[in-house]
Amino acid sequence: MSTQLPPQISRLRWILIVAMLLSCGSSVTLVMLGCQQVPMTNRKQVLLSSEASENAMGLTAYQEVLKSEPLTKNEKAIEIVRRIGQRIAAVANRPDFEWEFNVIESDTQNAFCLPGGKVAVYTGILPVCENEAGLAVVMSHEVAHAIARHGGERMTYQTAQNLGKSAVSYVMQKQEEEKQKIVLAAYGAASEYGVILPYSRKHEMEADQIGIMLMAKAGYDPSEAPVFWQRFATAKTGAAPMEWMSTHPSDATRSAALRELLPQAMEYYEKASEKVGLGESVQ
Numbered sequence: 001m002s003t004q005l006p007p008q009i010s011r012l013r014w015i016l017i018v019a020m021l022l023s024c025g026s027s028v029t030l031v032m033l034g035c036q037q038v039p040m041t042n043r044k045q046v047l048l049s050s051e052a053s054e055n056a057m058g059l060t061a062y063q064e065v066l067k068s069e070p071l072t073k074n075e076k077a078i079e080i081v082r083r084i085g086q087r088i089a090a091v092a093n094r095p096d097f098e099w100e101f102n103v104i105e106s107d108t109q110n111a112f113c114l115p116g117g118k119v120a121v122y123t124g125i126l127p128v129c130e131n132e133a134g135l136a137v138v139m140s141h142e143v144a145h146a147i148a149r150h151g152g153e154r155m156t157y158q159t160a161q162n163l164g165k166s167a168v169s170y171v172m173q174k175q176e177e178e179k180q181k182i183v184l185a186a187y188g189a190a191s192e193y194g195v196i197l198p199y200s201r202k203h204e205m206e207a208d209q210i211g212i213m214l215m216a217k218a219g220y221d222p223s224e225a226p227v228f229w230q231r232f233a234t235a236k237t238g239a240a241p242m243e244w245m246s247t248h249p250s251d252a253t254r255s256a257a258l259r260e261l262l263p264q265a266m267e268y269y270e271k272a273s274e275k276v277g278l279g280e281s282v283q
């Protein structure tokens, strides 16, 4: 128990946040402090940070990663990642995002998308993807985390948990370097930039759900999604953990949930302006 009461202003904020956490999802809407709806799933969420500030943090953190990580010289990998990325971006309904897709040379089986549409794929994941559709599973899942603002939501919860330390504006007041670490951690990016906060199972399942619809709309055969997860289950290397291994919706659960979503995803796929199927090999 703390013997030091937080300042009056912090207590007021605390009350507001608790009210907000309780009210979001009910008919009460506290507009003043970010109640939002997740695109495509319509789940209600609470966010303390503005999207603009999240995007700004995403951009700075991304630039930092690109400065310190070796970009691949594999032209084919770059071309394929950008091609898939552009297709996903075209159906993500986020004209405000300034999309960017880069490939980092690393054995790490990872990929991430930071707020604002800054995507990085590590070459270590490519063999598991096997083909363009497999890579589209990975990339659309990551994009889904960003458009659903899962990182912002996690930063909000972390902030709420830190209220005793008067950390309501934790995210906002941290030094620039610290902000980058927070946003990288919140989006499951490179572990060397800070502790990876595991996404909740709820976020993982939601990113799978949005992701499979995105890849289908982008023209990739969505039936590859459950297949990819089965393949991934046998290919885990035990190297640096991939963000989506971290909270373990078991691969079987994941595949089953994706199979249930397939009929809906196939409808999007049928309507896609250009069908790529599984696309090219990415190995």
Ligand SMILES: [Zn+2]
Pocket (backbone or CB within 6 Å): 141, 145, 199, 203, 204, 207, 243, 244
């Ligand atoms: Zn994920």
